[in-house]
Amino acid sequence: MTASSPGTTPSSSGRSGPVPAPRPKFAAAARPELADTRMRRNLRGATAALRGREAAAAAETADWEDLREAGRAIKDDALLDLDSHLEELERAVTEAGGTVHWAADAAEARRVVTGLVRATGAKEVVKAASATTREIGLNDALARAGVTVRETGVAEMAVQLGEDAPSHLLSPAAHRDRAEIAELFRRAVPAAGPGLADDPEALAAAARAHLRDRFLRARVAVTGANFLVAETGTLVLLESEGNARMCLTLPETLISVAGIDKVVPTWDDMEVFLQLLPRSSTGDRMTPYVSSWTGVTPGDGPRALHLVLLDNGRTRALADEVGRAALRCIRCSACLNVCPVYERTGGRPYGPVHPGPIGAVLTPLTRGVESAADASLPYASTLCGACADVCPVKIDIPDMLVHLRGKVVESRRRRPVPTPEMALMRGLAWTMGDPRRHEAAVRRGARWARLLSRGGRIRRLPGLLGKWTEARDLPAPPPESFRGWWDRTRA
């Protein structure tokens, strides 16, 4: 747990909200985050706590490996017959009184949801955390349509108030400590008052008080879903605060947005995922609340139910025979909590879709590697393999990263002008191809490098080499080369 020292200014307060286009490459985006020691400390505390809980929860289950194997196989089966499962799901949801909408991309999903909200005449919607709605940029679209969106999770509220980008799948404000969240609440939640303490209980109570009325008056809600059961048309959502229950129970109209990858074939399959997901995400044996709903139920809950099925690049990932396995992901966030790169950079450098190791594969798989930012993601890893070890559905993320690096190289090879790296490598090959050229280069290089260094560290290499120092310092080379030293002392 982090206690912040008095007088520290929120170091991340100046950060802007929506990521501007064009998005910077991972290493460039990570630089300010790496310099933000408060964020790094917050994240380190958060991920370490979750890591310990997850490990304990998995260890408690004697059949953990069997559950993982079943989870992997169920998702693979679901993906390999996705077309028929989607049709089955649509039929079942419709029979139960719901309406299914299909969205080929983010723009279409925004249009569909905005249209549905407009049709109700509501000027405000309550919303429960959903990475999918963030992926499609729904909040901005609704705001442009004159609809106020209320994020209702404690962390999402903090992110919305801070005009921040979320940093963690499970806990979007993991980069903020309690003092920062209290400060945001004090400024933006009038009822909280200036005296709001920064203990978590007080903050949770402030969020509860702030949103209570909004829930009771809400007419339209937007949620995501963790699983879509094809056979029965059932939507399943796991959460802990009860804000999602408020959203999916109290308003008249419920709009749920979910990726087509959320489909599982049968209701019985939930016996596997209701064990895998809680233990991998928060280390709970069971999440405090699990809700499932099938169409509408007279006298209980919304009268209108809409399910928006989103593609937005998922079929592109599906077409990649290696990458396809990334669609098994159940967004538990276990891979984030064990990743040494994520722990230092936080979620934001990964771009707008998904953070952490899974983001580093899902984003380039769904969007392609044409843009420099997306092509940089497969390199945002040490390939240490910790993510693959914890993944409850056995996604081999390192394997996929290597596969994607191959794709990046492939896509660049086709470019008419060689990339800087390729030019550099060619130059290096020429230099190293001849011992005398090599020796001279090393001597000259060492002299230049020492000129660049300050106190024995090089903070930024010039020109093309600058990439290497974007996220690391380099020790200055010694004045003498090893060969030089050898020759001098042994001769």
Place this chain on the structure above:
Amino acid sequence: MSSREEVLRRVREALAGSRGARPPVPRGYARRLAAADAETRADVLALFTERVADNRAAVRHVGADEAGTAVAAALWGREAKQIVVPADLPFGWLAELDGVRALADAPAVDLDTLAAADGVVTGCAVAVAQTGTVVLDGGRAQGRRALTLVPGYHLCVVHADQIVGTVPEAVGRLDPARPLTWISGPSATYGIETTRVEGAHGPRHLEIILIED
């Protein structure tokens, strides 16, 4: 082409050449509690009690003829004045109430009344020992979902024979066509420093009365 057709076309194109015979899903995981953990029925109930406590909810064991007293005692303990209950709650559960007004949810009470209530008393459909969970499906003695969501306190009466050992057993007993709510402890948030803190939007207190006979 409609988006529906377009998405389905992309799926089919993406999968062309990848389909074929697949081995069945290996379901070697445990469907029941290991014999070592649950030799007797009493062991299952003990496990349920322990796991509910881990979820930071209180649980009390009572005999069949003590349900009314236990419900009344729990409500007095919370200083409840007015509660809301599903209309079909077993009569005996509320028989001992003294000084606590119980409002039946028929016709459905409005949300403001629900929000002002000091608590709610319900039964459940299934309970899971392994995870310390109660599952409500809107059936007898459970009412609509808003009842167990809006008030700050939920008292849930569980019959011993409603408790199963594992999640697979519970999934097998439940009907997904009904709206289901699985409740494992009081409302909690992970939003602040990713640590579980009790109390957010749902009930802040969950108590369970376990009727053994």
